[in-house]
Amino acid sequence: MKEKVVDFIKRKREVLAHHQFEFKDWLSPTIRDYWVEFLNKANNSQLASWVKEHNLVSVANGNSVEVEKPEPIEMHPEAEKLMNSLVETLGEEIHVGQWLTVDQSRIDRFAEVTDDHQWIHTDPERAQTESPFKTTIAHGFLTLSLLSVLTDSVDPANQKFPTAKMTVNYGLNQVRFPYPVKSGTNVRARTKIQSVTPIKRGLEIVQEITVEIEGCRRPGCVAESVVRLYF
Incomplete structure (x- = not known):
């Protein structure tokens, strides 16, 4: 099931990069439970950095925790x-x-x-x-x-x-x-x-x-x- 979470993230990464909203809204209840477990075990992992980089809202212990928004990119x-x-x-x-x-x-x-x-x-x-x-x-x-x-x-x-x-x-x-x-x-x-x-x-x-x-x-x-x- 954890592999399904990773596959899900990969499929949605581009959409999420351009649309900021609560990540948990994408998840079914079953996937959401695994997502919570996954985040709790990945606080210092590459996944956690990826979540912060894309300004996603993590879900831990049943609560939504909004990640600090990154500075906007000023394009040439x-x-x-x-x-x-x-x-x-x-x-x-x-x-x-x-x-x-x-x-x-x-x-x-x-x-x-x-x-x-x-x-x-x-x-x-x-x-x-x-x-x-x-x-x-x-x-x-x-x-x-x-x-x-x-x-x-x-x-x-x-x-x-x-x-x-x-x-x-x-x-x-x-x-x-x-x-x-x-x-x-x-x-x-x-x-x-x-x-x-x-x-x-x-x-x-x-x-x-x-x-x-x-x-x-x-x-x-x-x-x-x-x-x-x-x-």
């Missing part, structure tokens, strides 16, 4: 303008990159950098006879590391967010590698904006990036990437 004009334009595209595909060839040379160089020399990546002859793919495949982390170039995020002549002074890779919410990228194949990235949230001095943007493999129905990577823009 360019940040507000960009946020408004991105919000209109939520869930839509906003970028399709150019094809990039993942050849054996690139795979070998990545193996040298990471010390990952598994034969499925670096031994074409053995892979031809023993691998179900009949060829070498790229490391999953190699595919992941290509997201910046595949999304044109490192092209100074074609910046995705030119009005931002600085773009920071803040991390990844989740990553999956549904199908291996075989040596010699072409890949490209397709990007959708999942959410845009104001932060101090900028914006936090969550993007769903799908790495398409040419001629293959299944993608080589699907990642939820988090970037922060500062103005």
